[in-house]
Amino acid sequence: MSKPRYDWWPYAKGMIRRYPQLKQEYEELHRMSTTQKFTDEPRGSEMSRTLESVAIRELPHNKQREYEAVRRAIEETKKYKNGLDRLQVIKLVLWKRTHTLEGAALSMYFSDRTVVQWHGDFIRLVAEKYGLLD
Numbered sequence: 001m002s003k004p005r006y007d008w009w010p011y012a013k014g015m016i017r018r019y020p021q022l023k024q025e026y027e028e029l030h031r032m033s034t035t036q037k038f039t040d041e042p043r044g045s046e047m048s049r050t051l052e053s054v055a056i057r058e059l060p061h062n063k064q065r066e067y068e069a070v071r072r073a074i075e076e077t078k079k080y081k082n083g084l085d086r087l088q089v090i091k092l093v094l095w096k097r098t099h100t101l102e103g104a105a106l107s108m109y110f111s112d113r114t115v116v117q118w119h120g121d122f123i124r125l126v127a128e129k130y131g132l133l134d
Contacts (some may be wrong), residue, residue, distance in 0.1 A: 004010060008127050008132040008133070009123065009127075011132070012123045012124075012126045012127040013094065013123055013134065014095050014131070015066045015069060015070055015126055015130065016070055016090065016095075016122070016123065016126055017094050019066075019067065019070040019071075019095070020068065021033075021094050022059065022063055022066060022070075023067065023071075025063070026059055026064075028034065029058065029059065031035070060087075063108055065130060066130065069126050069129040069130035069131075070126055070129075072129045073110040073122060073125040073128075073129050074127045076125060076129075077122060077125065082118075085108065085110070085118075086118045086121070086122060087103060088108060089101075089104050089108065089115050089118050089122075090122055092104045092107070092120070093119065095118075099114055101115050101119055102115075
């Protein structure tokens with residue numbers, strides 16, 4: 001029996017792989033500068049708008065949607081009984097890329113089938129959160 005091919009599957013995996021980089025970019029955009037700016041302008045004009053400028057900065061629209069889809073999938077997965085183990089599989093296989101699915105199963109003492117199922121469930125959840133499974 002062959003596995004069905006979905007056009008969205010590689011895109012969803014790509015979103016998950018890009019998540020650590022997107023998270024870093026997102027956090028850098030929202031980090032407030034603590035260094036003093038030295039200018040000739042009066043203080044009131046720049047100082048009062050610092051917090052506002054941090055609050056309105058966002059990633060480009062598509063990157064923001066990808067980041068939010070993966071973040072929401074992570075939050076939902078954490079609620080599962082074995083959610084931290086599931087996220088560890090994603091971390092080893094897709095983020096660090098140090099293990100294959102079989103290697104992650106061996107290192108975590110789970111069956112290959114279980115780890116493959118968790119991997120697929122997470123990819124489908126990200127695709128759902130992004131809106132690819134409508």
